[in-house]
Amino acid sequence: MKSCIWVLALFCAAALPAQEAAPSKAKAAHATTSKSRTAKSKKPAARNSHRHLTPAQRQALAVRARRARRAFVASAELKPMAQQLLEARSPAAYAGVEAWARKHGGTDAGSLAWLVLGYARYTDRDFDKAIGGLQKAQSHAGELSDYAAYFLASSYLAAGQPQPGLEILKAFPSRYADSLFARDAALLYAGALVSAGDPQRALAAVAPYEAEHRADVDLLQARAWLKAGESDKAIALLRNIYFTRPAAPQAGEARAELDRLPAGSVAPPTYAELRGRADALGAAKRYADAASEYRNLLNNAPVAKIPEAQALLAEALYRSNNRSEARKLLERLPESSDEMGARRDYYLLELARSDGDEAGVRAILERMRASTPSSSYYQEALISAANMCLLKKDLAQAGSYYQEAGERFPESRLAPGMHWKAAWLLLRQGKTAEARQSFEEQIRKFPESGEIAPALYWRARLAEDEHDLPRARAYYRKETERYRNYYYADLARTRLEALGQGDVAIDPLLAALPQPAPPHFIDEPAPADNLRLQRANLLENGGMFDFAVRELQLAREEDGGAWVNREIARVYQSAGHYDRALEALKHAVPSYFALDVAALPRSWWEGLFPRPFWADLTRYSQANQLDPFLVASLIRQESEFNPSAISYANAWGLMQVLPSTGGRLARELKIAKFKSDRLLEPSTNLQLGTHFFRSLVDRFGGRVEYALAAYNAGPERVDDWLSSGRFRDPAEFVESIPFTQTREYVQAILRNAMVYRQLYARSLATKSGN
Numbered sequence: 171m172k173s174c175i176w177v178l179a180l181f182c183a184a185a186l187p188a189q190e191a192a193p194s195k196a197k198a199a200h201a202t203t204s205k206s207r208t209a210k211s212k213k214p215a216a217r218n219s220h221r222h223l224t225p226a227q228r229q230a231l232a233v234r235a236r237r238a239r240r241a242f243v244a245s246a247e248l249k250p251m252a253q254q255l256l257e258a259r260s261p262a263a264y265a266g267v268e269a270w271a272r273k274h275g276g277t278d279a280g281s282l283a284w285l286v287l288g289y290a291r292y293t294d295r296d297f298d299k300a301i302g303g304l305q306k307a308q309s310h311a312g313e314l315s316d317y318a319a320y321f322l323a324s325s326y327l328a329a330g331q332p333q334p335g336l337e338i339l340k341a342f343p344s345r346y347a348d349s350l351f352a353r354d355a356a357l358l359y360a361g362a363l364v365s366a367g368d369p370q371r372a373l374a375a376v377a378p379y380e381a382e383h384r385a386d387v388d389l390l391q392a393r394a395w396l397k398a399g400e401s402d403k404a405i406a407l408l409r410n411i412y413f414t415r416p417a418a419p420q421a422g423e424a425r426a427e428l429d430r431l432p433a434g435s436v437a438p439p440t441y442a443e444l445r446g447r448a449d450a451l452g453a454a455k456r457y458a459d460a461a462s463e464y465r466n467l468l469n470n471a472p473v474a475k476i477p478e479a480q481a482l483l484a485e486a487l488y489r490s491n492n493r494s495e496a497r498k499l500l501e502r503l504p505e506s507s508d509e510m511g512a513r514r515d516y517y518l519l520e521l522a523r524s525d526g527d528e529a530g531v532r533a534i535l536e537r538m539r540a541s542t543p544s545s546s547y548y549q550e551a552l553i554s555a556a557n558m559c560l561l562k563k564d565l566a567q568a569g570s571y572y573q574e575a576g577e578r579f580p581e582s583r584l585a586p587g588m589h590w591k592a593a594w595l596l597l598r599q600g601k602t603a604e605a606r607q608s609f610e611e612q613i614r615k616f617p618e619s620g621e622i623a624p625a626l627y628w629r630a631r632l633a634e635d636e637h638d639l640p641r642a643r644a645y646y647r648k649e650t651e652r653y654r655n656y657y658y659a660d661l662a663r664t665r666l667e668a669l670g671q672g673d674v675a676i677d678p679l680l681a682a683l684p685q686p687a688p689p690h691f692i693d694e695p696a697p698a699d700n701l702r703l704q705r706a707n708l709l710e711n712g713g714m715f716d717f718a719v720r721e722l723q724l725a726r727e728e729d730g731g732a733w734v735n736r737e738i739a740r741v742y743q744s745a746g747h748y749d750r751a752l753e754a755l756k757h758a759v760p761s762y763f764a765l766d767v768a769a770l771p772r773s774w775w776e777g778l779f780p781r782p783f784w785a786d787l788t789r790y791s792q793a794n795q796l797d798p799f800l801v802a803s804l805i806r807q808e809s810e811f812n813p814s815a816i817s818y819a820n821a822w823g824l825m826q827v828l829p830s831t832g833g834r835l836a837r838e839l840k841i842a843k844f845k846s847d848r849l850l851e852p853s854t855n856l857q858l859g860t861h862f863f864r865s866l867v868d869r870f871g872g873r874v875e876y877a878l879a880a881y882n883a884g885p886e887r888v889d890d891w892l893s894s895g896r897f898r899d900p901a902e903f904v905e906s907i908p909f910t911q912t913r914e915y916v917q918a919i920l921r922n923a924m925v926y927r928q929l930y931a932r933s934l935a936t937k938s939g940n
Contacts, residue, residue, distance in 0.1 A: 231699050238313045238704035241278035245711040248279065252286045252713035253745070259290055271306070281310035285318055286712045292321050297329035313705050316342075316349035317717070323355070327362055336362055350720055353379060360390045369397035385411050385418035392427065405436055413443040416463075417454040441467070441475060445482070452486055461486035477503055481513055488517050497521050505537070512538060512545035519551045523558050531555050535571075549579045553588070560595075560908045563894045569595035586612070586619035597628065598895065598906060606632050610679055617683050623649065623658040624905060630662065640675035648680050655763045657917040660924045661901055691759055692732040693771055700725060706741065715745035732758075739777045748780045749810035763921070767928055779926055782811050783824070783852045790856045794864035799926035800874060801860060803919045804881070813852045822849035825859025832858055875900035878919055883912045 223231065248270055255263040267287055274280035288303030304322040311318045319338050326335030339359035346352065356375050363372035372394040379387045388407045395404035404427075411424035428436055448463035464483035471479040480499050487496035496517065503514045515538050522530035535555055538548045556571035569592045576588030593608030609632070612625040630645035642665070649662035696703055702725035709718035718741045726734040735758035742751035755777045756762075762770060762778060781787075781802060791798040808826040809815040816822050822829060829846035835858040836844035848854045863877060869885060870876035880888040887909075897903040907913035 228699075231701065234313065235699040235701055235704050237278065238701065238708060239698070241282065241312060242704065242707045242711060244274070244277065244279035245282050245708065248283055248286075249711045249713065252283070252711065254713075255286060255290050256293075256713040259294055264290070276310065278310045278312045281307045281312070281318075282314065282708055282712050285311065285314060285321075286714070288318070288325070289321055289712075289714065292325055295328070297325040300325040301329065301331075312708075313701060314708055316346035316351055317709075319346065320349070320351040320355055320358075324358060327358070332362055332366060336366070350717065350724060357386060357390060360394065364390065364393050364397055367397065369394040373398075385415050385420040385424075389420045389423060389427075392424070396427070401431065401435065405431070409436075409439075409443070413439065413447045414450065416447045416450050416459075417456065441471060444470065445479075448482065448486070452489075457486050457490035461490050461492065477510060481510055485513065485517060488520065493521055493524065505541070507541040509542070509545060509547070512542035512547035515542070516547040516551050516554075520554060523554060528558070528562075531558060543578065546579075546582075549575050549582060549584065552578075553584070556591070557908070565595045565599050569599070586616035586621050589616065590619075590621035590625065593625070594628075594905060597632075602632060602635070613679055613683060622683075623653050623656055626652075627658040627662055628905075630665065634665070634669075638675075639669055640673040641677060643669060643672060644675045644677050644680055647674065648683065652683075652686060653764065654766060655921065655925055655928075657921040660921065686764065690761075691765070691770060693736070693774070694731065694733050696733040696737055697729075697731070700729070700731075702728070703737065706737065710741055710744055715741055715747070736774070736777075743777065743780070746782075747812070748782050749812040749815070751777055752780065752806070752810050763925075767925075775925075775929055779806070779922065779929055780811055781930065783813075783856065786853045786856050790860040794860045796860055796864060796867070797923065799930065800919070800923045801856075801863070802926050803922035804863070804878070805859075806922055807915060807919050813855065814850055822846065823855035823859075824852055825855055825863075827855060827859050827862065831862065835861055873900055875904050875916055875920070878916045879904075879907060879912055882915045883907075883909055 248267070251263070251266045251270060254260075255267050264287065267283055267290075271280050271283035271287060274283065284303050284307035288300045288305075288307055291297070291300035291303055294300075301322060304318050304325060307318040308315065308322070319342065323335040323338035323342070326332070326338070336359070339355055339362065342349070342355040342359070343352065346355075349355070356379060360372040360375040363369070363375065373391060376387050376390055376394075380391070388411050392404040392407035392411075395401070395407070408424040408428050411418065412421050412428065415421060444463065444467045448460050448467055451457075451463055452460035461483060464479065464486050468476065468479040468483050480503055484496045484499040484503075487493070487499070500514050500518050500521070503510075505511055505514075515534050519531055519534040519538075522534060532555075535551060538545070538551055542548055552571045552575040556568045556575065559565075559568035559571065572588045572595070573592040576582075576585045576592065579585060589608070590612055593605060593612055596608055597605035606629065609625045609629040612619075612621055613629070616622070626645050626649045630642045630649070633639070633642035633645060646662040646666045646669075650659045650666070653659040702721045706718040706721040706725075709715070709721065719738050722734050722738045722741065725731065735754055739751040739754045739758075742748070742754060755774060759765075759770065759774065759778075762774075767775060779802075787801060787805075788798045791801045805811055805824050808821075809824050811824065813824050815824075815826065817826055820829065821827060822832070827835070827849050829849065832846060832849050833844060836848075839857065839861060841848075841854070841857075849858070863881060866877035866880045866885060867874060870880065870888065876888055876892070879891070891907060892903070894906075897906065904913060904916050907916065
């Protein structure tokens with residue numbers, strides 16, 4: 171019976187989809203195992219770290235850096251050809267780079283070209299030709315000699331020539347101790363040794379990385395132990411991979427290795443192992459796979475564990491949209507006052523809400539309030555019920571639930587947001603005195619929360635309504651001082667200008683509000699003798715942008731220089747990956763919106779607010795009477811200027827246009843022979859996207875706030891929200907949007923458009939004047 175359980179578990183795993191698709195032709199280049207930011211392997215000290223170098227070592231380093239710099243300058247004209255080759259890998263691109271390599275034979279720049287050719291052949295799996303190019307690259311590879319060696323060894327092994335590949339990999343640790351490929355080479359070497367029947371040397375090769383406890387190392391070790399006849403050690407590693415890391419690519423291989431072992435040699439899985447595997451799949455949001463594993467868990471659970479397994483399966487079924495079966499399982503579970511009972515009731519409430527059963531939602535809340543009032547599931551149930559009431563325009567009941575969710579769980583990270591939602595709904599119901607008190611309470615109780623910005627602004631608006639202009643000025647000023655380039659700070663500046671000069675109240679609540687820590691930013695020049703930087707520059711000229719970034723990430727680990735983030739962003743921009751450049755700079759300066767424009771170098775702002783495709787963007791914006799800075803901000807929010815972006819909702823390109831919408835717009839604009847893939851062309855996407863956005867602006871009477879909300883959530887929803895009551899102005903509408911994602915989307919685009927204008931409006935006006 172136990173062996174049947176094990177076979178069943180293996181069969182269920184066999185049905186699981188692979189975690190990742192195989193790399194595409196264009197991306198196969200990056201399928202190496204090193205993870206420079208996460209690996210904690212025991213490695214030799216990096217030879218280009220400056221922390222503990224002698225003067226002689228520094229001098230030698232400078233000589234090498236100068237040589238790499240000369241190769242970088244000499245290979246500048248190679249860059250566009252190399253980039254084209256690695257993106258398209260057409261015969262013409264191959265011929266162009268090869269001609270350049272031959273023309274510059276015997277030089278470091280020429281070797282870079284041969285490296286690019288060999289690497290391109292390697293990614294095309296044309297290993298014999300890859301070997302030829304990489305052999306030519308070796309003679310003058312300089313600082314990239316480890317790249318030539320690694321890909322040459324890989325090509326030899328893939329071409330069925332293991333001996334020369336093994337010789338290169340054997341010497342790799344001593345020759346290239348600080349290589350980006352040190353870990354990859356060790357694993358490649360170990361795998362080849364296992365295949366060659368030398369498991370002990372394979373184990374020695376990966377020993378420096380054993381402490382990582384990562385699936386690729388563990389799988390290699392397991393295979394080596396199997397080859398060495400140590401099946402118990404191998405089985406322990408394979409079980410660990412399969413049950414604790416089911417989302418890893420190696421999990422399926424581990425299962426296959428276990429399945430090949432003789433019958434009876436592998437003990438049946440324990441309940442804890444089965445649950446651990448299912449839990450891990452759920453944590454990876456692979457809910458259908460998790461449900462399959464929980465079903466297996468339920469079928470093999472001890473009697474005492476059956477209710478737990480039922481609840482876990484029901485949750486996975488609910489999350490994988492199998493709600494009918496989830497309901498049946500939950501209703502079979504008995505009511506209880508423990509956490510299992512709270513979990514059961516929460517999911518029953520969600521099912522009742524999805525059915526529109528308001529009475530059922532209220533009944534479940536009453537039961538939870540009586541039986542599990544301190545459970546986090548009860549807080550989630552309150553919030554879900556509040557959201558339901560909000561969408562049904564029952565503001566009073568929604569506010570009551572939000573208030574209870576905040577007050578009953580005051581230490582929760584959600585408490586500030588719940589307090590704000592309840593306070594805001596008081597204002598929407600016209601209870602201005604209570605709203606004023608709640609806004610002030612928000613500032614006093616949660617001074618570090620993200621809801622302070624709206625609380626300050628709307629408290630000032632109430633002061634204006636009450637003709638208390640000195641107090642309004644005080645709150646608006648605090649808003650602009652504290653939040654500078656935030657959405658509400660821009661609104662506050664506009665209101666302050668309209669109020670004009672006058673008295674400013676001294677408010678103790680504002681005086682007690684702690685000043686936020688000043689944003690930390692350091693800019694420094696890149697050190698000319700940093701070899702990681704010089705390697706990155708060479709790789710950039712070779713079109714190997716992702717490897718250039720990985721070299722820079724290692725430079726950050728080794729020396730911690732603040733210059734690295736700027737260089738990473740620059741490399742991504744050079745590759746046309748504006749989205750990745752933007753994310754790199756956001757990571758480097760997460761609080762940039764709190765900075766004055768003058769506090770950050772202009773190059774950083776231009777990376778954070780880029781203007782690619784600007785000629786087409788301005789042309790189509792102006793043709794549709796749209797502010798180009800607003801359109802740029804919309805694109806920044808939608809795709810971060812990635813023209814190849816396709817969302818989970820199947821929206822395509824820069825402005826994230828649905829193919830069905832694109833087809834309709836193309837007919838309106840009389841674009842002949844339109845196909846969906848044209849949405850990935852920046853010019854076509856901008857033409858269609860701006861036309862569509864203009865139609866939304868017109869539909870909502872020129873109000874861009876409403877048009878932006880419609881662009882994100884759909885015009886019918888905006889019609890519904892506008893029908894829920896009178897709004898004094900668009901700002902009140904925006905704060906009242908019931909979808910958090912849409913509300914933050916609109917605020918972010920309006921805020922970012924303001925920053926775009928600060929940065930570029932003068933130059934655009936000058937060009938227009940000329």
